Amino acid sequence: MPPQSRKKPQPQGDELPMAERGLENLIGYNLKRAYVIVRGDFRATMGEDGMSPRVFSALSFVVDMPDITQSELARRLGIERSGLVAIVDDLEGRGYLRRTAVPGDRRVQALRPTQVGVEAFAEAIAQAEAHEARLLQVMSEDEKAQLLALLRAIREPGEADAI
Amino acid sequence: MPPQSRKKPQPQGDELPMAERGLENLIGYNLKRAYVIVRGDFRATMGEDGMSPRVFSALSFVVDMPDITQSELARRLGIERSGLVAIVDDLEGRGYLRRTAVPGDRRVQALRPTQVGVEAFAEAIAQAEAHEARLLQVMSEDEKAQLLALLRAIREPGEADAI
DNA sequence: TATTGTTATACTCTATAACTATA
DNA sequence: TATAGTTATAGAGTATAACAATA
Numbered sequence: 001m002p003p004q005s006r007k008k009p010q011p012q013g014d015e016l017p018m019a020e021r022g023l024e025n026l027i028g029y030n031l032k033r034a035y036v037i038v039r040g041d042f043r044a045t046m047g048e049d050g051m052s053p054r055v056f057s058a059l060s061f062v063v064d065m066p067d068i069t070q071s072e073l074a075r076r077l078g079i080e081r082s083g084l085v086a087i088v089d090d091l092e093g094r095g096y097l098r099r100t101a102v103p104g105d106r107r108v109q110a111l112r113p114t115q116v117g118v119e120a121f122a123e124a125i126a127q128a129e130a131h132e133a134r135l136l137q138v139m140s141e142d143e144k145a146q147l148l149a150l151l152r153a154i155r156e157p158g159e160a161d162a163i
Numbered sequence: 164m165p166p167q168s169r170k171k172p173q174p175q176g177d178e179l180p181m182a183e184r185g186l187e188n189l190i191g192y193n194l195k196r197a198y199v200i201v202r203g204d205f206r207a208t209m210g211e212d213g214m215s216p217r218v219f220s221a222l223s224f225v226v227d228m229p230d231i232t233q234s235e236l237a238r239r240l241g242i243e244r245s246g247l248v249a250i251v252d253d254l255e256g257r258g259y260l261r262r263t264a265v266p267g268d269r270r271v272q273a274l275r276p277t278q279v280g281v282e283a284f285a286e287a288i289a290q291a292e293a294h295e296a297r298l299l300q301v302m303s304e305d306e307k308a309q310l311l312a313l314l315r316a317i318r319e320p321g322e323a324d325a326i
Numbered sequence: 327t328a329t330t331g332t333t334a335t336a337c338t339c340t341a342t343a344a345c346t347a348t349a
Numbered sequence: 350t351a352t353a354g355t356t357a358t359a360g361a362g363t364a365t366a367a368c369a370a371t372a
Contacts, residue, residue, distance in 0.1 A: 022223065022227065022288070023220055023223040023224070023227075023288075025311065026291055026292070026295060027201065027295055027299065027307065027310060027311060027314070028198070028202065028205055028216065028291070028295065029216075029220060030311060030314035030315060030318065031194060031197060031198040031201055031314060032198055032202075032216065033241065033314075033318050033322070034194060034314045034317040034318050035191070035194040035195055035198050036241065037317055037318060037321035037322070038190065038191040038194055038317065039191065039195075040321075041321075042191055052338085052339095053191065053192075053195065054338095054339080057186055057192060060185065060186040061186070064185065064186075069353075069354095070353070070354065071352080071353060071354080078196065079339090079340070079341090080340075080341060080342080081353070081354065081355085082340090082341075082342080082343095082354085082355070082357095083339075083340055084354090085354075085355060085356085086339095099354095105348080105349075105352095105353085106347080106348060106349085106353095107347065107348045107349065107352065107353040107354070108348095108352090108353055108354080109353080109354075125185070125186075128189055128191070129189070132189060132190055132191065135317075135321075136190065136316075136317065138316055138320060139316055139317075143313060143316070144190065146309060146313065147190060147310070147313045147314075148188065148190060148193060150302065150306060150309065150310040150313070151190070151193035151194060151197045151310075152193060153299075153302055153306070154197040154200055154201065154298075154299065154302075155193065155196050155197050155200060157301060158200035158203075158204075158298075159196070159200070215361085217361095217362075232330080232331095233330075233331065233332095234329080234330060234331080242362090242363070242364090243364060243365080244330075244331070244332085245331085245332070245333080245363090245364075245365080245366095246362075246363055246364075247331090248332060248333085249362090262331095268329095268330085268371080268372070269370080269371060269372085270329065270330040270331070270370065270372065271329090271330060271331080271371095272330085272331070
């Protein structure tokens with residue numbers, strides 16, 4: 001396993017050259033395979049009873065936007081309201097947040113992070129950053145920033161309406 | 164929604180600057196969100212009765228490596244042998260491949276693509292390439308090649324032992 | 327003993343639909 | 350009527366464990 005050689009880009013028109021065809025050259029396939037690796041390392045880092053990626057993501061939003069509603073959080077996470085219930089149950093069970101009543105609209109329950117939750121998130125994000133630094137150590141900071149920008153370029157058009 | 168501004172890389176030491184912290188700056192989170200979008204567009208492209216991403220991937224290997232065994236295919240796809248059974252059932256049900264006996268070792272059944280399967284794959288890969296060209300049209304060819312190289316840089320260390 | 331394909335089973339993630347209590 | 354949270358349910362996708370046939 002040599003230290004990785006980045007393929008140089010190649011101009012392409014209507015048809016791709018043979019060497020650039022096939023599964024291994026599809027962004028989607030590579031996205032999936034790369035995500036499986038990152039997710040596995042994230043889970044190993046967080047440990048047996050650690051937060052799953054989606055629970056961690058939800059907590060991040062709650063810490064960042066205290067008193068966010070579940071509907072709003074679901075929209076931001078790109079999932080259905082119904083699917084969020086188990087995630088919030090998980091976080092509430094860990095004592096990381098509480099469902100609090102909102103004066104003026106008794107339908108909604110604002111999600112308020114606890115002190116324990118804020119501290120747990122601070123630790124988790126530090127662990128996550130360390131996990132990525134370790135896993136992606138073959139990449140330069142430049143390359144990581146470039147990757148981030150390119151992934152956002154995929155996300156932005158598709159999520160524009162949902163946000 | 165402006166035409167997308169790629170963030171310039173920034174040097175970082177032990178601590179990240181505030182603007183570079185949080186969920187939105189994690190590669191893993193962005194990988195997941197980007198993949199969800201690409202997968203959704205892939206499925207919409209393939210249509211109601213089209214191949215799922217994993218079935219398409221499996222067919223790609225079978226067409227590329229006729230008479231591959233199920234164990235070998237599972238290893239290459241990074242999944243368990245047991246999980247491959249339903250995928251091969253799907254492809255066999257579509258008439259895209261056949262399980263064929265191998266003289267010399269009666270345990271294994273080689274996967275041989277049919278003519279229909281080869282043609283279906285040719286059409287599917289063309290559709291997949293068109294779907295990515297359409298979905299990723301905001302990115303230059305250079306940027307797409309760069310993204311591919313970076314995703315492979317994540318995959319290679321983690322998959323090295325499995326291949 | 328080890329390997330191949332298979333089945334049984336369970337768990338995670340997600341979606342749709344329907345319910346309730348509010349508005 | 351519409352919305353927020355919830356429940357019930359189902360369907361992918363994946364994993365582990367065990368099995369029969371074969372090596």
